[in-house]
Amino acid sequence: MESVDEWIYVVDDDERVRNALSALLRANGRNVRSFASGREFLSAPRPDAVACLILDMKMPGMSGLEVQRFVTGDTQIPVVFVTGRGDVPSTVLAMKGGAVDFLTKPVDEQALMQAVDAALAKARELRRDVAEATVLQALYLTLTPRERELLPLLTKGLLNKQAAGMLGITEYTVQIHRGRIMRKMRADSFATLVRQASKLQLDEPPATASDA
Known part of the structure; x- marks a missing residue:
């Protein structure tokens, strides 16, 4: 079941293609908004x-690849490219930019819906990752400066005694x-703490020491 909170954006300068894709998606129960550029x-x-973007590759003004760069830099909206005039270099650039799929016009309905399902699944995963990262960062900020110093030492595998020696505190304090x-x-x-530290990218302990 698709969520009412999920959207598909169709961007194509060809009105007939734009309307046809939108009608097809709505017939499959999707929420759609379309744009001419x-x-x-x-x-x-x-x-x-949660959303995905069906994007024409070749458009006057801003190209599909230019739009993709803006989208991947600022949002969590996966892109599915459609084009009637695709070429190998453009396809390579699109896929390197993170495109979920690359379809040629006229678009096959089954291929389109499979691509949309994959894009929305990726969008849900991206949003989960962002939400988890936000919670993890909030938890990290509850640590004292000394605890933030100690965390990467412990998760790198140092024993309590070794970490204590590095920080100039007692093993009991550690x-x-x-x-x-x-x-x-x-x-x-x-093990969970080690995974959390990895996600926080705590490669080195903070340079500023604090009292225990």
């Missing part, structure tokens, strides 16, 4: 919802901080 799409307000870090980060195991 990339600039029109980029300037239009959009709801904060144990106390370690327990507090686990609780604040809501980590149910040390």
Whole structure:
């Protein structure tokens, strides 16, 4: 079942193609908004919802590849390209830019719907990742400066004694901080804490030390 909060945006300068794609998608129960140009799409307000973009490759003014660069840089909207005049270099650039699929006109209905399903699935995953990253960052910010110093040392595999020596504190203090870090980060195991630190990209401990 598709969510009412999921949208498909169709951008094509050819009105007949735009209307045909929109009608086809609506017939398959999708919410659709269509635009005649990339600039029109980029300037239009959009709801904060799972979405994908069906984008014509060759358009006057802003090309599909230019629109893709704006979209992938600022949003979590996967792109499906459609074109009647595709070429290999453009296809390569589109796929390197993260396009989910590349379809040629006239678009086959089954191929289109499969591409849309894949794009929306990717959009849901992207939004989940962003939401999880936001929560994880919020938890990290609850740590004290000393705990933020200690976290990457522990998750890199240093023993409590080794971490204590590096920070100039006692091993017992490390144990106390370690327990507090686990609780604040809501980590149910040390393996979970290691994965969290990896997602936070804590390659090095902060340069500024703090008192215990």
